[in-house]
Amino acid sequence: MADMAVRKSALSGQHGGSATVRLTPASAASRVALRAPAESLKALSSALGVTVPASPKTSGRKGGRAALWLGPDEWLVIDESGADLMGALAKSGVLHSATDVSHRNVAVIVSGPGAEATISAGCPQDLSLEVFPVGACSRTLFGKAEIVLFRTEDDTFRVECWRSFADFVFGLLAEGAEDAAH
């Protein structure tokens, strides 16, 4: 039998940050691009064990699993432990489209008192806690790249992007981190 293939992230070996913020490539997670009509949300929520939210900019979250609202019929579901999301959704018994995008996306965890300022280096949204509280999420822009931004704690964000944008996003975050230290 052949050797097992070795998994290597598009952010492998990247590290960075400054005196006020830490940039850490997120560990491999399972991810699903989920599309569904409103009437399926209840069954999909119970299949996943997290609320699949209907309100813009909100997420459902339990442990390391989260369902992020991206659009009126679109969510990004992330499980940090790599659990089988596709299998769980297949048992929901309701109309939906689930596509495994675990390798399409990568994520950077941006944490520390300078996290907000770091992301503001490339994102025009108001990220103050009153407007973008813990649990808030948004598919938005970071420089030239599309990202999904998810605030997991007061001073911690998960920045998701497609793998071919990973170097650009990490590089711009590193620049932002430098600026956030001044």
Add this chain to the structure above:
Amino acid sequence: MEDYLQTEFPHLKVWLTSVTEQWAVIAVQGPKAREIIAPLVEGVDISNEAFPHMSVAECTVMGVPARLFRVSFTGEVGFEINVPADYGQSVLEAVWANAEPLGACVYGTETMHVLRAEKGYIIVGQDTDGTVTPHDAGLSWAVSKKKTDFVGIRGLKRPDLVKEGRKQLVGLLTKDPNLVLEEGAQIVANPNEPKPMTMLGHVTSSYWSENLGRSIAFALVADGRKRMGETLYVPMPDKTIAVEVTDMVFFDKEGGRING
């Protein structure tokens, strides 16, 4: 597709998701392709009998879930291994470790372009543009004559798209085998005609073929398929190049190599 979904088929319960970046793809092409990939593949019989040209299967490659395609853009026996992108480098290194001792080489897109042109495989967007129908491109075999509806069926019946004299894709061979035509060069029947000349079409692809020891080209030419064997001319600033209109398959015309 999103455009069609929203404007033509809004009643369909269908969603589209881009997976371009989810998958890494490794093309292994040539007579030893099967020998190279076989030790890495499990869960599918890839013999020529069980897995002929244009087959597809879900299987495992080096222990990870994969999609294996038996496809070819070179005219040789070929496989395309699709694995989740984070495994791409590891699988590529293993493929290369098997391939190098068998005399394989890493090939780039220019090589791929030459190999596909030798076989008459077109590139949509290079050999065609928005004015070229499947019939113009010699792809009538791919258009259903039985279906009562499909996207574009109405357009294909419009008078201008079925009239005589349309530009059709053909092969061109220069009378001087060492001359490589310029892509985009115009083609005329009579190089001595006073300007403005009657232009019949243009060269869409042109390469030196090492396999054939001569140049090859494709062109869009008015009534091209009726002109097989005719001599046409490509006027250039410094000279006029005589060419013969041919079919588009220049190498392995009987197509045996793809089925090995």
